[in-house]
Amino acid sequence: MTTTCFSRPAFTSRVVPVIVLADPAHAVPLAHALLEGGIDVMEITLRSDAALVAIEAVAKAVPQMHLGAGTVTRVAEVQRVIDAGATFALSPGCSDALVEAVQTAQLPFIPGVMTPGEVMQRREQGFRLMKLFPAQQAGGLGMLKALGAPIPDVQFCPTGGVSPENLRDFLALPNVTMAGGSWLTPADALQQGDWARITRLAREAVALSLLG
Ligand code: 3PG
Helix, strand or coil, rough: CCCCCCCCCCCCCEEEECCCCCCCHHHHHHHHHHHHHCCCCEECCCCCCCCCHHHHHHHHHCCCCCCEEEECHHHHHHHHEEEEEEEECEECCCCCCHHHHHHHHHHCCCCCCHHHHHHHHHHHHHEEEEEEEECCCCHHHHHHHHHHHHCCCCCCEECCCCCCCHHHHHCCCCCCCCEEEECCCHHHHHHCCCHHHHHHHHHHHHHHHHHC
């Protein structure tokens, strides 16, 4: 079976902003603010009506941004995010139907997992990079260390409860390629158009990731 997952992402940032946009007009200035802060990837989640329009806007206006669609939980959403311009997708969990859809569409995909059994199931399907979600509730650093012993050939992007306080510790683990979180794009900063604050948050996160 052909697999379309990737084990090493094309973007350089080890920090993935998990973004919920209320207004699609925020998407392009946000993309520029993140790039200015050194982050070249966005996970725009399908949690708001603005998401697909936002993805389309960034894909057109900021082609250097690596554009992921997040919260892709249904088969029908796969083609929609591709049409909008996403170049990869992530999901908080996974299903075989979703795997089939992303493989058929040749869309790079980071499936969500929370248990060793789920990790093994997705590894059998060819995935080597998975999103541990929700990371803190799943056991955080201890869970990732425990998974690394019996399943050393899988890398993770922990998301859910990652913050500037624990980012370095997550990124220091040998089985953590990158980490995601919503702290980089606070709702009030988006609403106020405070792009300078977002650039500052991005710079701080990049600095922490370089120490990790
Ligand atoms: C996600 O969707 O990946 C998480 O909700 C982000 O979690 P956080 O808000 O704890 O960063």
